[in-house]
Amino acid sequence: MASLKRLLIGKPMETKRLKHEKLPKWKALAVFSSDALSSVAYATEEILLVLALLGTSVFFYSLPIAVAILVLLLLVTLSYRQIIYAFPSGGGAYVVARDHLGTKISLVAGAALMIDYILTVAVSISSGVAALTSAFPGLLPWKVELAVALVLLLMVLNLRGITESATVFAYPTYVFIGFVLVMIAVGGWQLWQEGWHGFTMHEHASTAHMFASGYSLFILLRAFSSGCSAMTGVEAISNGVPAFRPDSSKNAAITMGWMSALLGVMFLGITVLAAGFGVTPTEHQTVISQIGRHVFGNGLLFYLFQLATMVILVLAANTSFAGFPQLTSIMAKDGFLPRSLAARGDRLVFSNGIILLSVLAIALIIAFHAKTHSLIPLYAVGVFLSFTIGQSGLIKKLWNREEGRKFGVLLTVGTGAVVTGIVTLVTMIAKFTQGAWIVIVAIPLFVWMFIRIHEHYKKLGEQLRLDEREWQQREKLLKPKVIIPISGVSKVVAQSVQYARSISDDITALSIIFDEKAEQKLRQKWEKFYPDIPLEVIYSPYRTILSPLLEYITKAEKEADRAPVTVLLPQFIVKKWWHTFLHNQTAIILRFFLIMKKDVVIATLPYHLRE
């Protein structure tokens, strides 16, 4: 086990090696935007899949929906640039809400963010596998297995402690950006040459009728919500401001602008090409891969494009492996999650957070059969909820500032908060039955869990605090009353007796026998070796050791008054693992139950077997 761990995870690292690298803008863009930019691999498809409920005749409406999303992106970007300036130490929605909106709202943000991180892994990996299977359809039956394997790979890499900022991770993002921009340019030119041969604005009476109905409007809203998945991850830069070179806030704000511009161009371009070429979503090929095949043909370029898509999606999933453990460690330090999530492992990473994220993402992937489309409805709610909370926190902060309230900034952020709030509500309603209900149920459950954990730690702290007065009262010394359970006289017993004599002079040997006739023989032998130590023999008609022992201890506790009762239990330490099966493990079971049920000290004496 230990050597397997070393092989996978590597040698432990000293705490001193914890350090933070400062990134130039070009690298920071790649590091922080893989999550946001990779969303273009599925966002357009998600819009079309929802519109398909009304028939392909409405596919053209993906274009106005995309434009609406771009407007939303612009609003959020402007708003988050202000967040970057206001919170130069980063932090994200949880910290912002904790410091400015109170504990309860911060816990909602924490829950939303945790769910988001988990979904980012599940969605990105599922989508990455879809990019792979679009190129190699033979792999389709192994979708779930491939996705699980990728999550496990990310887990191991992150337990080793890859630095997210490694230069090697920056290139694939640019490769993907390059591919998409070239695809949009070439595809646009092809479209110019071939003419628009895809979806058009129909003017049928049926269409007009359709849009009059509430159902159709509802579906359009749902398509919009699905498209909003393009915006997941745009907040990443605002969390990572300290990683930028100084002037870090300014550099981060510039980078954020670039990222949003790239995202907008890529998302709109892909949506236009899909409409222009008339691409319809299918089970076996993603929309973006169909566009890629159309533009690049069926040759090497197409396969490289699919590879690039998969790689950026895996990188996007990887960003959660930095964000989730960071968030849970902060929440654990605040006492809202188990403290073990705040402990750094061998390689200085928050190992437990990494493992927890992997387990939860794998559970989601298996439950939803690695289908991006089934996971998306769970996604947007948390993202937009945390957008809303983050911006509200900033408004509160700006408002509380006595002087220098800037009206323009307040208006920008206020608009952002209101709009993202509305989008959150729209998403909740439009996608409720598709799976958003799961998140709506999960968030309050998470918050309830955080509160319960916090209460436990608080009460525990009070209970364990040592005040001086009480401490002085405790200092009474009484020798322990020692009980040695025996089944015969052997070297093991001799060792126990010797130890018992070294710590006390109130010693009793206790033998629980299953056969009444055994008592006489045992007594004789005992008295030969230990005439000064009383031997109690209890006959157990049901051949159980535990209950007579518990009874005896209850009695002993009363007699001992305030002296601590100590039970000595020997434990054989075997030389070969299989020898374990040859020895009675009663001691281990006894130890477990005694310590659960009684206030006795259990002293375990190892007996290292030579053979």
Place this chain on the structure above:
Amino acid sequence: MASLKRLLIGKPMETKRLKHEKLPKWKALAVFSSDALSSVAYATEEILLVLALLGTSVFFYSLPIAVAILVLLLLVTLSYRQIIYAFPSGGGAYVVARDHLGTKISLVAGAALMIDYILTVAVSISSGVAALTSAFPGLLPWKVELAVALVLLLMVLNLRGITESATVFAYPTYVFIGFVLVMIAVGGWQLWQEGWHGFTMHEHASTAHMFASGYSLFILLRAFSSGCSAMTGVEAISNGVPAFRPDSSKNAAITMGWMSALLGVMFLGITVLAAGFGVTPTEHQTVISQIGRHVFGNGLLFYLFQLATMVILVLAANTSFAGFPQLTSIMAKDGFLPRSLAARGDRLVFSNGIILLSVLAIALIIAFHAKTHSLIPLYAVGVFLSFTIGQSGLIKKLWNREEGRKFGVLLTVGTGAVVTGIVTLVTMIAKFTQGAWIVIVAIPLFVWMFIRIHEHYKKLGEQLRLDEREWQQREKLLKPKVIIPISGVSKVVAQSVQYARSISDDITALSIIFDEKAEQKLRQKWEKFYPDIPLEVIYSPYRTILSPLLEYITKAEKEADRAPVTVLLPQFIVKKWWHTFLHNQTAIILRFFLIMKKDVVIATLPYHLRE
């Protein structure tokens, strides 16, 4: 857990209730012969399945093969009647061999018997499920699941301690016997009316040619070996002699005669009907169920017959649940198997043996997909090996007797031993590639395991024996050196210190810190509360507690000279199970490694949390 156990297993029983009921012959026949008699449900089919390799034209040869098996049955029966008289206290091949042929041969017999018991469960249950699916083909996809469920049911019933001799278990055997005898009578009459319309003795040149080839002879031998599965379980009565009413040997011998006669009639009758009706084995219906359908039609009687077949097969499997734990408990007492196999559970049965048998049988059922036909080749080797050893033991015993050697008896048993020995070899060779090799490999492995276990216990006994001289040398009293690992000052630490003071005055507190700056603050607080107890602070750059602790203990052991080193570890006892996740489980891990690696006493102090 405990209440689930009570529900399934029932209340514990007192040791005094261990008693043995004496059975009348009619009941003993039913109790001890379900294993042997139930074999007719598959033996004929196994012969035909092997003959099918040569084509259906040779199916007629099932008749002479059946006759050969009947001759063998006669020999073994005569021989085992002598074993009944010679070993009136029962015992079986292992005990007979141990007492008369030496340890090694007894271990071979023990291994063969253990394998046999496991296979009896796997084969009988698989065959029982086949009886069920022959009537209800819709259950075919659930074969393995049904078989596993039946084994688990038998396990639970036997852990409750059903008495094998309960009258309720006697009836199904007679119902099955009745059904088969009626089937043979009615079927024989039908055959008389309809004329022999099944397989006949062909006189084709091809057939003659075929039999000239060695391959065909080999297949015939293999068919014979398969048919020998009819004889599994005939030794059961000889193991159970003490359960008969007096004159027990005589009564057992008479019962044995009856059982063999019934077995012979049923087996021959079924084989004749199969040949006469021209039944060929198929995947979905057993041969015996095809005969049943032919004779009884497709009505209620047929379904009842299938049910009766299934029930007797399950009873046959149940006999192993008496035999296997009995055998393993004897071998465990002899020190060849883990001692836990000799301990009686709550309900006075050898629970561990029952569980072990169930686990192994389930493993076989799953590995062989609950296919009787795949399991049969593993079966006969062990059975005939133990027949051979049992009879050889009797010969040895008779030979060693100074006076009254009866030539007739020696001849009978000698012939039996030689013939079963030959059949063992034939089976090994004819079925080697089909799976007999597994048993041929397993038996020496088991024997090797028995010997290793025995050596371990022997050396252990020597090591633990306390002789008086050595015991007196040990009696030097030195107060333990107590180490208290701490991470701060709290009530838990106060409790540990108080206990430490009650057992020794050589106490050191040890704190392992991950942050060098923490030392100063800790020291100040410590000195305020415990100025008299030295505090050691170790900085652990790799954030591990175990290795610096182990190092410190190594040093402490040297300094302590011969005083025992004692480490005090507190353990939180939580009120709610989920609180476990909120506490560091370091103490448990430390305890495990310390006790494995060092010769230190670990005293665990429970701290029962109020919240």
